[in-house]
Amino acid sequence: MTADTPQTMPAALARLAADAPGLDALVTVTDRITWAGLDRASRDLAAVLAAHGVGRRTRVGLLMENGIDWAVCAFAAMRIGAVLVPLSTLSRPPELEQQLRVAAVERLVLVDGFRGRDYLEEFAELLPLGAEDGRTPRLPALRSAWRWDELRARPAPAAPYRDLAAALESRARPADDLAIMFTSGSRGLPKGVIHTHGNALRAVASGLAARSVRPEERLYIPMPFFWMGGFGGGLLTALVAGATLLTEAVPEPEQTLELLTRERATLFRGWPDQAARLAAHPRAAEADLSSLRPGSLAGVLPPELRGRPGSRANLFGMTETFGPYCGDPVDRDMPPDAWGSCGTPFEGVRVRIADPGTGEPAKPGDHGEIWVRGPNLMRGMCGRSREEVFTRDGWYRTGDLGHLGDDGRLWYHGRLDDMLKIRGVTVYPSEVEAALLGVPGVRHAFVTDLAGPDGAALLAAAVVPDRDAPLDEAGVRAALRERLSAVKVPGVLRVLAAGADVPRVASGKVDKAALQRLLAR
Structure with a gap:
């Protein structure tokens, strides 16, 4: 971060809205908003939140799909010193209750539902919907849960509340808490990680060069905003870089191709398997993706723009x-x-x-x-x-x-906790996965261990081939023996179908227990 880079969220937003008011901030399949527009909309909503008791250090949960509304609500909370708590749209009642309790969320904003789920019905017993002060023994910190449609429809508050919101905004400091992000590995309960304005903006700024994100970039990232990949890697990256974020609530290949083409996307940072599906889609041949440049996922780039296998840094x-x-x-x-x-x-x-x-x-x-x-x-x-x-x-x-x-x-x-002992030898799954990825025709590789018939640990792996790659277990093993010592060659190996994926937990990481069950079959 350079000396003149804003170190609080309201300062960063105000600066970009002034310097590039007409630049698109966020574009979805159906909507768009400029940085000046996002500044205005979030300022108006901030006054509404202030009028309803939200202020410095108030922990505000947000349960909503990717889109402009998410950004407006998030920036409204962050600019007046509230602490944003992005919540997973995949959560079930016990998971949501745990996160609300761990983060001590005081105010919750949520949509009525998403992807066929009715949140109002699912969470009815858990949340004080419609209440301004509805504390419950299960969630003693939670004072109210507001439906997004009702919150944004509330009339503009009187001038004193706008002045209050402006005063709160002026008190923002780099050391103030900005957000609580939940994380989990393939095992264990989620952890509520607390970030400040200063450390979040410094982290994003320090990674721009390595991530090859430039001013006025048109960056496509479909990761949910409740994950770090969507929030820090997407929304805040666009803010700090002075760029435009392209995103989708529910990525679909044909829709994604249309969005990338229409918006002249310059960087594609989705999921590798998503890139593979796009490349294999019947409409891919007629989609104009010529605006994409190196640094995008290889699956959507022509061969001459891709790095050689393993040649690019694994951020x-x-x-x-x-x-x-x-x-x-x-x-x-x-x-x-x-x-x-x-x-x-x-x-x-x-x-x-x-x-x-x-x-x-x-x-x-x-x-x-x-x-x-x-x-x-x-x-x-x-x-x-x-x-x-x-x-x-x-x-x-x-x-x-x-x-x-x-x-x-x-x-x-x-x-x-994934370091393996196979016949008394320490084996790192990443080393075996890297060797598997070096086998021609292997697109993805996942390595774990299984309990053998005698109780000793067996090395096990699942691989996903490139489209039309003629892979078989014997051939993969033979290729591995040329790269690894015998103890590091998986005793259990499954070649999955092209385009397949392994089980994953809500955070997107591999579900180790489910992977082991898949391989045990």
Whole structure:
């Protein structure tokens, strides 16, 4: 982040609305809004929220699909110092109750339903719908739950409330809490990660060069805004870069192709399997995607614009660091000896590799747990003391395994709890997955372990082939034996259908238990 980059959300929004008022901020299949329009709409709604008791440090939950309404509501809350709590549209009542309780949400804004679900009916026993002060024993912090259609239809408040909203906005500071983002791995309960205005904006700004996002970019990201990929990687990236975000609430191949063509998208950052489906769609041949440039997912680029397999940095980060904290520019190849790495830690970010047991720094080149420290890092976690989250000298133990190369690049080797012992040998799933991805015809690879008949752990893998690639288990194993020692060749291997995917949890990460069940069959 440069010295003149705004470090609070209202300052960043006001600056872009003044500098580029006519630039599209957000475009969907059916709607669009400029940065000036988003500034005005969120300012008006901020006064409504202030009139109904929302102010500095009020925790405001938002349960809504991707779209302009989400952005207006989110910026309205953030600009007056409220703490935004994006909530998953996939949540079921027990999951929503847990997140509302963990984050101590005081006000909730929600749509009536999404994708065939009726939220008002599903959550009726949980939420004080329509109440201005409807506290319940189950959720003692929650004072009200407002339907979005009713909230936006409320008349403009009187001048004193507009003045109140403006006064609240003027008090925003970089150290103020901005948002609570929920994260979870393939196991365990979600964690409420607290980010401030300053650390969130610094994190986004520090990653723009590696993510190859430029001013006036037209960036397509369909990830839900309740995930870091959609909120930080999409909405706030467009804000900090001075760009336009293209998004969809429910991506559909034909609709996506039309959106990309119509809006002259310059970067495609969806899911790899989504890119593969688009490329295979019958309408792909007639869609004009010539505006897409290197740095987009390879599946939607012509061969001459793609990087060689493994040549581009695997941008690496987590919710706790507000997205990527490590990477090299994704629109160009790294040096050959860096292929497969995550690239270089961003400016200001410090990375340490530590012995998982003792916490002592590992020797150069040794594998260990990745620790991070720096201005991008979260303030803390809901319900946890600082001592529970950070070491005494401020490091965050990520639970990820990796090593630092001689050139300072970070290499990822999986999760600490995913490190496998196969016949007494330590095996990193990421190493086996990388080898599988080097087999011609393999598009995706997923590695885990299974309990064998004698109770000993077996290495197991599922691979998804490229379209029309003639893969079989014997051929994949033979290719692996040329790359890996025998103990690292999976004893259980399944070749899935082209275009298939493995089971995933709500966060989008692989569901390890379900993957194991799939492979056990």
